Amino acid sequence: MTTTVATVSEETGAPYTLSHLDALESEAVHIFREVAGEFERPVILFSGGKDSIVMLHLALKAFAPATIPFSLLHVDTGHNFPEVLQYRDRTVAEHNLRLHVASVQDYIDRGVLRERPDGTRNPLQTVPLTEKIQTEKFDAVFGGGRRDEEKARAKERVFSLRDEFSQWDPRRQRPELWQLYNGRHAPGEHVRVFPLSNWTELDVWQYIAREGIELPQIYFAHEREVFQRAGMWLTAGEWGGPRDGETVEKRLVRYRTVGDMSCTGAVDSDATTLEAVITEIAASRLTERGATRADDKMSEAAMEDRKREGYF
Amino acid sequence: MSTTTELTETTLLRFATAGSVDDGKSTLVGRLLHDSKSVLTDQLEAVQRASASRGQEGPDLALLTDGLRAEREQGITIDVAYRYFATPRRRFILADTPGHVQYTRNMVTGASTAELTVILVDARNGVVEQTRRHAAIAALLRVPHVVLAVNKMDLVAYEEQVFARIAEEFTAYASELGVPEITAIPISALAGDNVVEPSANMDWYGGPTFLEHLESVPVSHDLAHCHARLPVQYVIRPQTAEHPDYRGYAGQIAAGTFRVGDSVTVLPSGRTTKVTGIDLLGKPVEAAHTPQSVTLLLEDDIDISRGDLLVPSKDAPATTQDIEATVCHVADQPLTVGHRVLLKHGTRTVKAIVKDIPSRLTLDDLSLHPHPGQLVANDIGRVKVRTAQALPVDSYADSRRTGSFILIDPADGTTLTAGMVGESFASPEPVKDEAEDDGWDF
Numbered sequence: 001m002t003t004t005v006a007t008v009s010e011e012t013g014a015p016y017t018l019s020h021l022d023a024l025e026s027e028a029v030h031i032f033r034e035v036a037g038e039f040e041r042p043v044i045l046f047s048g049g050k051d052s053i054v055m056l057h058l059a060l061k062a063f064a065p066a067t068i069p070f071s072l073l074h075v076d077t078g079h080n081f082p083e084v085l086q087y088r089d090r091t092v093a094e095h096n097l098r099l100h101v102a103s104v105q106d107y108i109d110r111g112v113l114r115e116r117p118d119g120t121r122n123p124l125q126t127v128p129l130t131e132k133i134q135t136e137k138f139d140a141v142f143g144g145g146r147r148d149e150e151k152a153r154a155k156e157r158v159f160s161l162r163d164e165f166s167q168w169d170p171r172r173q174r175p176e177l178w179q180l181y182n183g184r185h186a187p188g189e190h191v192r193v194f195p196l197s198n199w200t201e202l203d204v205w206q207y208i209a210r211e212g213i214e215l216p217q218i219y220f221a222h223e224r225e226v227f228q229r230a231g232m233w234l235t236a237g238e239w240g241g242p243r244d245g246e247t248v249e250k251r252l253v254r255y256r257t258v259g260d261m262s263c264t265g266a267v268d269s270d271a272t273t274l275e276a277v278i279t280e281i282a283a284s285r286l287t288e289r290g291a292t293r294a295d296d297k298m299s300e301a302a303m304e305d306r307k308r309e310g311y312f
Numbered sequence: 313m314s315t316t317t318e319l320t321e322t323t324l325l326r327f328a329t330a331g332s333v334d335d336g337k338s339t340l341v342g343r344l345l346h347d348s349k350s351v352l353t354d355q356l357e358a359v360q361r362a363s364a365s366r367g368q369e370g371p372d373l374a375l376l377t378d379g380l381r382a383e384r385e386q387g388i389t390i391d392v393a394y395r396y397f398a399t400p401r402r403r404f405i406l407a408d409t410p411g412h413v414q415y416t417r418n419m420v421t422g423a424s425t426a427e428l429t430v431i432l433v434d435a436r437n438g439v440v441e442q443t444r445r446h447a448a449i450a451a452l453l454r455v456p457h458v459v460l461a462v463n464k465m466d467l468v469a470y471e472e473q474v475f476a477r478i479a480e481e482f483t484a485y486a487s488e489l490g491v492p493e494i495t496a497i498p499i500s501a502l503a504g505d506n507v508v509e510p511s512a513n514m515d516w517y518g519g520p521t522f523l524e525h526l527e528s529v530p531v532s533h534d535l536a537h538c539h540a541r542l543p544v545q546y547v548i549r550p551q552t553a554e555h556p557d558y559r560g561y562a563g564q565i566a567a568g569t570f571r572v573g574d575s576v577t578v579l580p581s582g583r584t585t586k587v588t589g590i591d592l593l594g595k596p597v598e599a600a601h602t603p604q605s606v607t608l609l610l611e612d613d614i615d616i617s618r619g620d621l622l623v624p625s626k627d628a629p630a631t632t633q634d635i636e637a638t639v640c641h642v643a644d645q646p647l648t649v650g651h652r653v654l655l656k657h658g659t660r661t662v663k664a665i666v667k668d669i670p671s672r673l674t675l676d677d678l679s680l681h682p683h684p685g686q687l688v689a690n691d692i693g694r695v696k697v698r699t700a701q702a703l704p705v706d707s708y709a710d711s712r713r714t715g716s717f718i719l720i721d722p723a724d725g726t727t728l729t730a731g732m733v734g735e736s737f738a739s740p741e742p743v744k745d746e747a748e749d750d751g752w753d754f
Contacts (some may be wrong), residue, residue: 015532016569016601020324020403021537029593029605030564033545037618037659062605064594065558066550147394161725173391174727175421175642179564180656180718184725198405199395206321286354 021207028055028195029062029156030179035140036062036069038183042140042193043100043133046072046091048084048223049258050215051144051196057213058195059142060095068133070142071098075129077121077260078105079239086257087216102128119240120263125175131165133190140183148200158197165189201256202281209274215257220277221254221269232265256281261288322398325531328407328422328455329430330446333701336463337432339406340501341395342637345522347508392418401527416675416690417642419449420730424716427531428457431482434496435468438478444485445675451489452638452732454712457529458491461522466500468514495529497522501747505715533602539629539706540568540620541714543658548607560591560607561616566658566713567706568624570608571599578616579704584625585646586611602713619660621704621714629714631702634667637731638708639695641687647695647719647729648686655699655731657717663700670694687729695731707734 014243018026036040044059059068059228074088092099096222104124107113132143147154157173159181172181183191208215225243226233226249234241236248239262253266254277272279329337393514393579395406398671407422409415423429429450433443450458460482468474479496486494497506498517505511510524520528533546548560570576574587590600591608600606608622616622623629635655655664672684672693697719708715719729 015534017323017532018603019321021321023324023603025593026603026605031607033562033564037546061593062550062562063546064591065555066548066552066644148396151393154395155391172393175392175417175730177421177424177642177718177727177730178713178716179425182656182718182720182727183723184654184720186725191643198394198396200398200403202398203403232702246669258620312348 006044009015011103015258021203021210022270024203025058025061025207027198028058031181031193031195032059032062032142033125035142035183039140039191041136041138042070042142043073043136043138044068044070044142045144046074046075046088046099047144047258048080048088048091048216049144050204050208050219051146053213053215054199054207055142055195056091057211064138070189071100073100073102073129073132073138073141075125075132076101076103076105077125077262078103078108079121079237080257081216081255081261083216083218098295100132100134104128106242118262120260121239122260122263125197125260126166134164139185139190140193141190142195144196145194146199146201146204147194156194157198158194159183160186160192160194162170162190162192166190176276188283200280205220205274205278205281209278216258218255218258221252223250223263224253225249225268226251226253226266233267234265236262237261313338313436322400322402323531323547324405325428325526325529326405326407326426327428327430327526328409328419328426329421329432330409330419330450336434336501340430340432340461340507340522341406341498343501343504343507344406345673347504348393348397348399348420348523359480364674366479371478392422399523399527416445416449416692417640417730419446420453420629420640420642423453423455424712424730426453426455428459428526429453429455430459430461432461432463433478433482434477435462435474439481439485441676443482444678446530447482447489447674448484448678449493449640449675449692451486451491452640454708454732455491457493457495458486459525460486460494460496462498463501464500465505465511465514466503469565470498470505470511472514472516475514475517482642483672495519497523497525522559535569535601538602539627539711540574540624541566541706541711542570542606542608543660543714544616544618544622545621545659546618547616558609559613560609561620561622562605562607563622563659564605565600565602567602569601569621570601570606571622573650575669576608576610577625577628578614579621579623579628580631581615581620581700583614585610585614607754619658621658621660623704629704629706631704633699635697635699635700635703635705635731637695637697637733638692639687639719639729639731641689641691641729643695643721643726643728644689645721645728646686646688647727652722653697654720654722655703655717657695658714659704660701660703661720662703663722665695666695666719667698668696669688683713696728703711705733708732709734 084196104121107128108115145153153169157176213232225236227246233253235244242248252270254269255266257264332546361683393408395408397404399580409418409422462475462478470519475498481599483494498514499506499522501507504522505513508522542563542565544561545563550558572587572590577584587608588611591607649666649669651666654661654666672691674681706714713745716735717731718727721728
């Protein structure tokens with residue numbers, strides 16, 4: 001990989017430039033440290049997906065050589081990829097972190113949430129997430145959301161105030177000026193914080209490659225039993241697939257995002273290395289959500305509507 | 313134009329757009345995203361679906377950028393959105409700001425982090441009130457580079473004289489305001505002339521295309537003239553067997569350079585010590601520069617906490633409890649004399665009171681309205697603030713990071729006002745009494 005890093009010219013005081021990855025990294029670290037300095041109980045949403053893995057990596061760098069002053073929160077849909085759960089538990093143990101789990105399955109078992117007819121559990125995450133935030137009194141919740149993912153997210157602030165019901169009101173957002181983030185909130189309210197706001201999917205992958213960050217294997221091409229539904233390759237499993245008329249076949253695939261198995265599709269790919277993945281993404285004519293997320297296709301404003309209710 | 317397939321790390325340019333409602337801003341943004349292949353198939357399909365379901369014939373590219381339900385329903389942009397695209401030479405963050413006058417605060421928001429602002433004019437109309445307003449805000453925010461994009465050249469027969477006249481008028485006006493660098497480019501966003509590809513219709517134009525200019529404008533920091541500044545964000549103390557005595561002061565360098573061995577002063581306490589080490593996210597370095605996030609290790613174990621400012625001992629700013637600034641009011645509730653607020657400067661938030669509002673700027677003609685009594689949303693004016701503790705402030709002209717602040721409503725946390733410390737732009741000499749001055753320096 002060719003790397004043109006920061007150029008400091010020979011003469012002192014000459015112009016100095018950061019590479020785009022260094023600039024994004026520095027900005028994200030600044031955001032983590034602002035939260036550590038201003039909030040009582042911050043938590044990092046950690047799904048075991050690439051964005052949350054990069055967030056955790058940045059947090060570790062921000063407070064080195066000390067440990068990070070945040071715990072982790074995983075919203076467990078009950079339909080997770082086993083490789084991702086293993087990765088999560090390994091990471092928590094390795095860095096001596098504290099993990100909170102909000103479980104969708106628990107809510108379904110208790111009769112508080114009802115399984116949807118389509119079997120998709122992604123929209124069901126909102127209630128366990130927001131209740132966990134309230135009961136644990138988290139006042140800052142880091143999410144790996146990026147503005148390039150979706151047009152409603154493009155309107156999202158780095159510090160995003162949520163009311164006591166975790167609701168987002170896009171018309172009442174605080175303007176964000178310079179690097180002066182405003183984290184003031186009333187008791188019961190909290191702030192969602194997005195340190196990767198200005199990163200694109202390609203930036204995330206380039207950074208993973210540069211930093212040598214380990215990922216769950218489902219991000220790389222592997223043979224997997226899948227079936228087709230709504231134009232996506234879904235993994236067969238106990239969550240409710242395949243149904244009648246859907247046939248399972250073995251294909252060489254990988255995942256671009258990690259979410260609930262019921263709505264996260266795989267893409268055909270032979271990219272087994274980071275370099276191959278980056279080349280593939282750079283050439284792709286589909287966004288990661290367009291390619292692999294069923295929940296975003298429900299309506300034109302699906303993301304905005306879910307975010308208003310408290311989704312991350 | 314191809315997408316970034318090389319794994320090269322490039323540089324990052326943050327820029328903002330400004331323009332009136334019908335001057336073709338959405339088309340320019342759409343053209344940039346489209347021609348740099350940043351609009352992907354599924355996004356375009358979604359736009360086509362939405363346009364068709366609304367009975368429109370072609371795809372409405374504004375739907376790419378108007379992301380909220382309310383925006384799509386009303387067909388207007390109501391808020392800043394950030395967009396991302398890349399070429400093999402550079403990565404871009406575009407703050408796409410609504411152009412209408414009532415959204416001055418949005419342009420201020422976008423321009424506060426921008427290194428370049430694009431001001432669009434319609435070639436048929438030339439420099440209008442709104443253009444002057446945008447130039448004034450760019451000057452006020454001290455955006456280093458301004459591009460005048462003279463759009464719709466196809467509608468004036470691609471005539472050189474039309475472009476030359478507009479460019480000359482704008483350059484004279486903007487230079488007077490103190491805009492340091494102005495580049496004028498004749499384009500047609502609709503036809504694609506000089507946006508990404510050079511135009512065959514304007515062979516009289518010898519300059520770069522719009523994208524070439526964005527790719528080549530310098531984003532480097534000239535550190536020779538910068539005061540070094542580090543607002544302390546957080547104190548890192550591992551207290552582990554491996555690092556029993558580590559005590560580091562973490563922050564993002566707001567300006568200039570710090571080197572191991574530098575004598576530094578802690579403000580506001582005024583204590584002095586030496587830099588014994590600099591950690592750049594876990595690895596030691598000899599020197600670090602803005603905007604790197606670092607951790608400084610110091611020789612003496614003195615009392616330093618979040619909110620303090622580390623500066624070179626030979627180049628320390630004065631501390632003061634009386635701050636005079638140009639502000640843009642960004643909240644719906646007004647700012648009045650006597651208002652008790654919080655002021656966030658760097659990493660420090662202190663109580664403050666609005667002592668005086670000497671003047672308000674009328675953006676239409678840049679005239680000055682003395683003692684307006686209050687500032688309402690989108691107003692720009694001069695404000696005097698008294699803070700509960702002394703703050704080390706720089707002039708905004710010297711440092712955008714340590715010369716800026718925000719005012720916050722202590723009751724509900726609303727961000728009220730964006731402030732820029734010191735004399736305003738285009739004041740040839742300091743104005744002694746604004747109330748008696750009928751010029752437009754404010």
